[in-house]
Amino acid sequence: MSSPTDARPSRLDPAGARRPATGAGWRATRLNHPNPLWGSNGIAFGPDGRLHVAQFLAGRISAVDPATGDVETVVGPGDPVEAPDDLAFGADGAMYIADLTPGRVWRRTPAGEYHLVTADIAQPNGITCVGDRLFVNEMRSAGRLFELFPDGRDPVVLADDLAWGNAMQRGPDGWLYYPHMMTGQVWRVHPDGGPPELFADAVDEPVAVRFDRGGALVVLSRGPAGLLTRIDRDSGRRTVLATGVTGLDNAAFDAENRMLVSSYASGGITEVHPDGRTRDLVPRGLNGPFGITVDLGGRVHVADHFSLTSTPAPGEATTQPPWPDAALTRRLIIFAHGVAAADGLLHLTTRRGEVHTHDPAGDTTRVRVTGLRDPVGIAVAPDGALLVAEAGAGRVLRVDAADDAVTVLAAGLPHPVDVALDGAGRVHVTDDELGAVLRLDDEGAGPGTTVADGLGAPQGLVVDGDELFTVETARRRLLAISLPTGERRVVAADLPVGRPAAAGRAAPKDPPGVAAPPPPFAGLALAPDGALLLSANGEGTVLRLDRPARPDGRAGGGAAPNE
Incomplete structure (x- = not known):
């Protein structure tokens, strides 16, 4: 039983x-x-108070009740999004989605209508909203960081030569902070323009940059130990915490400043306490x-x-x-x-x-x-x-x-x-x-x-x-x-x-350096x-x-x- x-x-x-x-x-x-929530990547709280999770491998976006851990699919096989890797919400409640392998950015209205923002970005990944402004970076060598305009205006390049960008966020100082995954660096650039600045070097495999409710900077590592690096923006002093969550991908802080993290390696959503203790909100697998x-x-x-x-x-x-x-x-x-x-x-x-x-x-x-x-x-x-x-x-x-x-x-x-x-x-x-x-x-x-x-x-x-x-x-x-x-x-x-997520949809082709979601393979072995x-x-x-x-x-x- x-x-x-x-x-x-x-x-x-x-x-x-x-x-x-x-x-x-x-x-x-x-x-x-x-595993009900496999391949969890970008996460963000929506206007309904639920944590929305982009699932690159599953080709879907799920919403998680932060109180119960219940999971509901909100973007799935019938929608135009193929391989969502990150998401953000605008001031009007619209969801913006970085559709990685097809190279598209979508706007999904609160009513569930889709509008293509752009199809001209190579491997869009990190995405964030600052009020009604939209910013996206590219996960590739010599990538770029853009401001995009849903009304159809031409994108503005704010930074280039990114060594694989990923999850980014505006800090309390008004600058956009973003990782260079392949060089172990955190950079920042002002949304209104100006030269990018190197903020931190020798950070362990940075995959996401996040600020808690108190304005503290936290950098997530994509490595096996699940490291979180807190960096004081004034002194540069660092503290490193090992969570044990292999393959961290992204994080979000709720109204009580609880830190919730996702894992590309095992899915799920995990609460991380300041002392390193963890609790599964949605179990990994x-x-x-x-x-x-x-x-x-x-x-x-x-x-x-x-x-x-x-x-x-x-x-x-x-x-x-x-x-x-x-x-x-x-x-x-x-x-x-x-x-x-x-x-x-x-x-x-x-x-x-x-x-x-x-x-x-x-x-x-x-x-x-x-x-x-x-x-x-x-x-x-x-x-x-x-x-x-x-x-x-x-x-x-x-x-x-x-x-x-x-x-x-x-x-x-x-x-x-x-x-x-x-x-x-x-x-x-x-x-x-x-x-x-x-x-x-x-x-x-x-x-x-x-x-x-x-x-x-x-x-x-x-x-x-x-x-x-x-x-x-x-x-x-x-x-x-x-x-x-x-x-x-x-x-x-x-x-x-x-x-089931692939039903009625052709598998996206692999862009250079990034494998598309893998085709199913039901292996068999003899013990x-x-x-x-x-x-x-x-x-x-x-x-x-x-x-x-x-x-x-x-x-x-x-x-x-x-x-």
């Missing part, structure tokens, strides 16, 4: 946390809580998850776009699943999409077109391959070579363990997304556009042999003995396929996979005890699927924790 905290709404089931239906002998268990793997110690690792996130290993935690966010370990590995564990190492693909190998023990990462086109699923061969589904190029690759030499195993596929090996070492691949699972029998022999076709966008893939498991994302179910006979059976249905682990990216959880007995007679995943 679900506990009250486990009944959080999922993204595909707003009314509650409905469980998937499972086949005979299988049981589904969440390893973490659903997973942005995806996407690729998934499990190591021999039973620790589950997921590629979560902005981070590599891991659950506790069995016996490490004092409570049963579903784990709270505080039990998850996050390493900021940007644009992580696929992951595989072997021999104490974690191998990842990224949306930057790279293959990485991460050593958790030493917390070091090295780049193995660059220049790929949207690599997704990854697996490790018995000889240590990496197998990669390069979806954007329609290829399956082998990366040699010794010298990282890349060999093409298959080409000409529509969209290969995941790879797995059977007991004989043969490579299998899912293609969600072809709707099939293929086996690659001979290197360089073409697209391979069809194992199963007519599938509904298969993605995550596992081969276990003489059975193959794949996630049919279009039909939201987990399918088992007998390799000897081709017989199919449904293991679980009504799975929370897929991203050492025989359970299956599924990336339930429709609600932000990892699902564990247990069976009482495996087809070969061995124990099949053990008992799931009581819920």
Whole structure:
């Protein structure tokens, strides 16, 4: 039976946390809580007193009741905004939105009407209003800071050569303060013009500049420790506070001067007390998850776009699943999409077109391959070579363990997304556009042999003995396929996979240096005890699927924790 905290709404089931239906002998268990507010970025209080949250990854804007934490979508799939990253409210109550990847700035009236302010800014991000005046900066190298005019007048450039701008605000002295994320600096410029001034240097990864109700300057860090740096504007004296909120993005102060912060790495909204204590207003969780793997110690690792996130290993935690966010370990590995564990190492693909190998023990990462086109699923061969589904190029690759030499195993596929090996070492691949699972029998022999076709966008893939498991994302179910006979059976249905925010909307294209919101990837992994682990990216959880007995007679995943 679900506990009250486990009944959080999922993204595909707003009314509650409905469980998937499972086949005979299988049981589904969440390893973490659903995440109702994933990818939280710019935040600002609206005229209605609610905290409005721009969600770049979700393509939506939500409103949070500051008393209860209840979340309501106010800008969603039916609206013209694609990838909101920051927002601000004007004196008349209108909401101004920085739509990052399409390069647009919108004005949304209190009645919900949209007006395009401009489509001529590259990667608009930081946005703020000073009375009825509107200011926006660009998140890119050699970026600019503008005053924009909703009445159609030409923009005015107030500052240029920004090293990736972001959240900014006017200070008590009337100047606009803004960060240079890539140089660790805070700058300021007067809204009425004049040369910009360097205000603070050597600030830890500044992502947002905010002033509390008393006029104190607070700079947020986007790094793993969640640092807040308070800088006295007169003396320059600094105090640094570690919040533990990995990947801070933005902050807002309510009428009582409570500080609320957002996290691009884990979503949610967190209250930060002056002494560093934190309290979740909206709990954090997973942005995806996407690729998934499990190591021999039973620790589950997921590629979560902005981070590599891991659950506790069995016996490490004092409570049963579903784990709270505080039990998850996050390493900021940007644009992580696929992951595989072997021999104490974690191998990842990224949306930057790279293959990485991460050593958790030493917390070091090295780049193995660059220049790929949207690599997704990854697996490790018995000889240590990496197998990669390069979806954007329609290829399956082998990366040699010794010298990282890349060999093409298959080409000409529509969209290969995941790879797995059977007991004989043969490579299998899912293609969600072809709707099939293929086996690659001979290197360089073409697209391979069809194992199963007519599938509904298969993605995550596992081969276990003489059975193959794949996630049919279009039909939201987990399918088992007998390799000897081709017989199919449904293991679980009504799975929370897929991203509802993308419905009816083409994915925005990646601008230079910034990956657009990632395409859905429902990864699948086999645990050492025989359970299956599924990336339930429709609600932000990892699902564990247990069976009482495996087809070969061995124990099949053990008992799931009581819920």
